[in-house]
Amino acid sequence: MSGPLSALFPWAFVVPLAPALAFVIIGLFGRRMQRLEWGGWIAVGGAFVAMLVGVLIAVGEMLTPGTYTDRSISWLTLPGNGTGTFPHGFSLVMGTLVDPLSAIMLIVVTVVGFLVMLFSIGYMHRDQGLPRYYAELSLFLASMLGLVLADNLLQFFLFWELVGVCSYFLIGFYYAKPSAASAAKEAFLVTRIGDVLFLLGIFIYFQQFATSGPGAGWAASGFLFVSHGAPFLAGVPIANSTLFTIAGLMMLGGAAGKSAQFPLDVWLPDAMEGPTTVSALIHAATMVAAGVYLLAVVSVFIGFTATDQLVIVAIGGFTTFWAASMALVHRDIKRVIAYSTVSQLGYMVLAVGAGFTMVGLYHLFTHAFFKALLFLAAGSVIHAVETQDLFKMGGLRKTMRITSIGFLIGALSLSGIPPFAGFFSKDDVLASVYQAAQSHPAYWPFLILAYATVFMTAYYIFRAWFLAFSGDHPRDPTLPHAHEAPWTMTVPIVILSALAIVAGLLAFVPQFGGLFRAGAGFLPTPGVPPTYTTSTLLLSGLSVGLGLTGIATAYVLWGNGRVFTLADNSAVQPIRRLLLERYYVKAGVDWFGLRVAYTVSRFLAFVDEYIIDGTVHGFEHLFSELSTRLRRVQSGVVLDYAAYVVVGLAIFLVFLYLVVPAFPALGGG
Amino acid sequence: MTDLPLAAFLGLSAVLLGIGIFGILTRRNFILLLIAIEVAMNSAILNFVVFGAYWGAVPGYGLEGPAVAVVLVGLAATEVAVGLAIVLALNRLRGSINVAEATALKL
Numbered sequence: 001m002s003g004p005l006s007a008l009f010p011w012a013f014v015v016p017l018a019p020a021l022a023f024v025i026i027g028l029f030g031r032r033m034q035r036l037e038w039g040g041w042i043a044v045g046g047a048f049v050a051m052l053v054g055v056l057i058a059v060g061e062m063l064t065p066g067t068y069t070d071r072s073i074s075w076l077t078l079p080g081n082g083t084g085t086f087p088h089g090f091s092l093v094m095g096t097l098v099d100p101l102s103a104i105m106l107i108v109v110t111v112v113g114f115l116v117m118l119f120s121i122g123y124m125h126r127d128q129g130l131p132r133y134y135a136e137l138s139l140f141l142a143s144m145l146g147l148v149l150a151d152n153l154l155q156f157f158l159f160w161e162l163v164g165v166c167s168y169f170l171i172g173f174y175y176a177k178p179s180a181a182s183a184a185k186e187a188f189l190v191t192r193i194g195d196v197l198f199l200l201g202i203f204i205y206f207q208q209f210a211t212s213g214p215g216a217g218w219a220a221s222g223f224l225f226v227s228h229g230a231p232f233l234a235g236v237p238i239a240n241s242t243l244f245t246i247a248g249l250m251m252l253g254g255a256a257g258k259s260a261q262f263p264l265d266v267w268l269p270d271a272m273e274g275p276t277t278v279s280a281l282i283h284a285a286t287m288v289a290a291g292v293y294l295l296a297v298v299s300v301f302i303g304f305t306a307t308d309q310l311v312i313v314a315i316g317g318f319t320t321f322w323a324a325s326m327a328l329v330h331r332d333i334k335r336v337i338a339y340s341t342v343s344q345l346g347y348m349v350l351a352v353g354a355g356f357t358m359v360g361l362y363h364l365f366t367h368a369f370f371k372a373l374l375f376l377a378a379g380s381v382i383h384a385v386e387t388q389d390l391f392k393m394g395g396l397r398k399t400m401r402i403t404s405i406g407f408l409i410g411a412l413s414l415s416g417i418p419p420f421a422g423f424f425s426k427d428d429v430l431a432s433v434y435q436a437a438q439s440h441p442a443y444w445p446f447l448i449l450a451y452a453t454v455f456m457t458a459y460y461i462f463r464a465w466f467l468a469f470s471g472d473h474p475r476d477p478t479l480p481h482a483h484e485a486p487w488t489m490t491v492p493i494v495i496l497s498a499l500a501i502v503a504g505l506l507a508f509v510p511q512f513g514g515l516f517r518a519g520a521g522f523l524p525t526p527g528v529p530p531t532y533t534t535s536t537l538l539l540s541g542l543s544v545g546l547g548l549t550g551i552a553t554a555y556v557l558w559g560n561g562r563v564f565t566l567a568d569n570s571a572v573q574p575i576r577r578l579l580l581e582r583y584y585v586k587a588g589v590d591w592f593g594l595r596v597a598y599t600v601s602r603f604l605a606f607v608d609e610y611i612i613d614g615t616v617h618g619f620e621h622l623f624s625e626l627s628t629r630l631r632r633v634q635s636g637v638v639l640d641y642a643a644y645v646v647v648g649l650a651i652f653l654v655f656l657y658l659v660v661p662a663f664p665a666l667g668g669g
Numbered sequence: 670m671t672d673l674p675l676a677a678f679l680g681l682s683a684v685l686l687g688i689g690i691f692g693i694l695t696r697r698n699f700i701l702l703l704i705a706i707e708v709a710m711n712s713a714i715l716n717f718v719v720f721g722a723y724w725g726a727v728p729g730y731g732l733e734g735p736a737v738a739v740v741l742v743g744l745a746a747t748e749v750a751v752g753l754a755i756v757l758a759l760n761r762l763r764g765s766i767n768v769a770e771a772t773a774l775k776l
Contacts, residue, residue, distance in 0.1 A: 636772030642693050 005060030009069035012096040016145035022046025023138040030131025038130035047114040054110035061103035062511040069098040093222035097151035105148040108368040112285035113141045115492035122488035140166035153223040171274040180273035190267040194257015201250025248308030259291025262319040272334040276379030284371035292348040312353025317446025320346030324456040329579045351429040354436035358516045366421035366503045370413035373496035377407035384482040390467040392476035397469040399482040404469040406493040413500045415458035415547040424504030458550025471561020678719040685712035699766040703752040
């Protein structure tokens with residue numbers, strides 16, 4: 001049964017290649033393709049080919065569970081001679097690896113990527129610069145797929161950087177708008193901090209795995225991701241070595257940058273300056289998933305130390321709560337969803353940190369669909385009413401039926417209400433962390449934060465739904481009359497709605513669930529999907545209860561067009577302001593940038609301008625001045641020259657007969 | 670050599686050099702300048718003759734001094750010939766042989 005599809009595995013390179021080709025074609029000829037929506041349909045085509053091949057490969061992987069099919073080209077192979085930095089040799093390779101992890105990611109990235117491309121056709125129709133948009137979006141998709149299929153750490157990093165630069169381009173798509181340009185810069189710089197940490201981590205692995213210990217000689221294979229049955233560090237005493245702990249933390253730093261985990265989370269909400277489609281693709285389904293995927297890959301192939309795991313759990317758990325709290329009060333529909341993304345990524349990081357890599361990926365899988373759905377539905381709303389302010393909307397349920405139902409399904413899924421996708425994966429995350437907390441009491445506080453977040457999540461997303469869709473009419477009467485979007489926009493919403501319902505249930509299909517369980521062989525603990533026991537049922541009951549309470553609270557405060565206003569003298573006002581100001585982190589970063597960094601920079605600029613350049617220019621000035629004065633000597637009058645000769649002769653004689661004898665050191669002896 | 674000491678001849682030579690240099694530095698007229706140069710040069714020729722005579726008595730030394738002096742006299746004549754040619758050319762070009770006015774060497 002496995003035959004024909006696994007024959008596709010060595011052809012996995014086609015998946016990133018198709019959008020890459022679309023990028024080249026649109027980049028070169030997009031301006032002349034007015035009838036193809038300025039290259040839009042080519043981008044859709046590239047994404048469609050990628051989706052077709054990608055999903056077929058993923059299905060092939062399901063039918064042959066747990067296989068690793070690597071196809072790589074060696075760029076450089078240095079044999080080892082037993083000594084030096086690389087006693088076992090060193091090689092650089094480039095290739096594709098089809099394994100359960102990449103199969104899961106292939107489905108997520110290609111399906112969401114294709115639907116977003118299709119949605120873009122309708123959504124972006126009125127914008128300028130479409131060739132650039134579709135070219136960048138294709139390149140972005142290609143880089144992300146290259147990252148997902150990467151078969152070694154260095155290639156992973158290469159595509160990781162490409163993804164980063166594409167996100168910079170796309171967030172800054174409306175580059176003429178100052179806020180968009182600065183958001184793009186912010187995203188680039190903040191993720192760059194993570195990138196640098198990631199690179200440092202690679203260096204440590206580079207050095208550690210080159211010589212001795214577990215995975216010795218890994219460098220010889222070019223850091224190829226191959227199944228060793230267990231992570232390198234599993235059960236080896238060296239696993240607690242300080243260097244490996246530091247390397248693991250560096251990897252976490254890289255992941256925190258890309259996946260917007262505390263404290264590198266500031267960029268993601270600001271990145272909503274890009275087109276909504278970009279938000280859906282980058283900031284819901286693909287780019288931010290790269291960080292979690294990195295953690296998953298490292299935990300599967302290399303392994304984290306116990307200290308690393310605790311830090312990862314702490315960061316994940318705290319981010320979950322931190323981001324959700326900010327989503328409670330914001331008025332911008334996209335920002336609310338953005339915070340919810342950060343918060344949900346926290347759940348994934350939490351699960352990976354607790355040792356349940358596949359559970360984290362399971363949540364990534366379902367989240368990608370319902371979050372893309374929420375973003376596209378929000379995009380459809382913004383497209384119709386031309387505002388992002390929730391308080392101006394209202395009553396859109398009547399005019400935008402498909403969008404409102406799509407958003408509702410996404411919201412229910414996000415809130416973890418069965419049988420929507422989010423329920424299963426979020427429940428799994430909570431249950432697995434609960435299980436890990438039995439042996440690691442230090443996880444408890446973060447588990448509690450994660451549970452508190454369930455309530456907050458349900459509340460803020462339904463607050464957004466009620467504000468936008470319930471009631472009789474928009475609160476701001478000047479809004480343009482809303483209408484349902486064209487088919488290119490509604491079709492992706494409908495498909496994603498269907499996926500947001502079934503993505504969780506899919507894990508109960510033996511073959512599909514096997515994709516997640518296939519990793520069990522080399523994971524500390526088997527994961528997904530729910531293996532219900534009495535205690536996990538109780539936990540599920542708790543989380544569903546919290547979710548329903550959140551929805552009920554939102555209904556009481558915001559349902560049926562109600563607007564809940566907090567009294568000015570209320571005791572909660574300071575908290576609300578704190579949340580609206582984003583805990584003053586943004587202000588703090590600005591303060592740091594303006595005061596500290598800018599002052600230091602000005603001092604350095606002073607040093608550069610006046611001390612370094614000053615020295616150079618000083619010498620230049622000195623000689624220029626000197627020569628201006630000295631050239632007067634050249635009068636052209638022969639008599640003057642004769643006088644110089646005589647004076648020179650006199651000086652020479654004085655030197656020879658008076659100075660030299662007086663100072664024997666001069667050699668006059 | 671006669672009764673006069675070597676220093677007397679060298680002193681004469683030094684005086685001639687001084688007169689020559691004084692003339693070179695102070696004369697503006699090109700012909701007078703040439704004469705001053707000749708005077709200075711003759712002080713050098715005198716030195717050759719004097720030292721030639723002084724060392725001529727010592728075995729192993731020949732007529733090198735007077736020989737060089739003869740060559741230098743020829744050289745001085747050549748130089749005057751070139752100098753006078755320049756004077757003629759300068760006079761034709763500028764209508765004056767004042768060297769202070771000839772500043773074409775200046776860039």
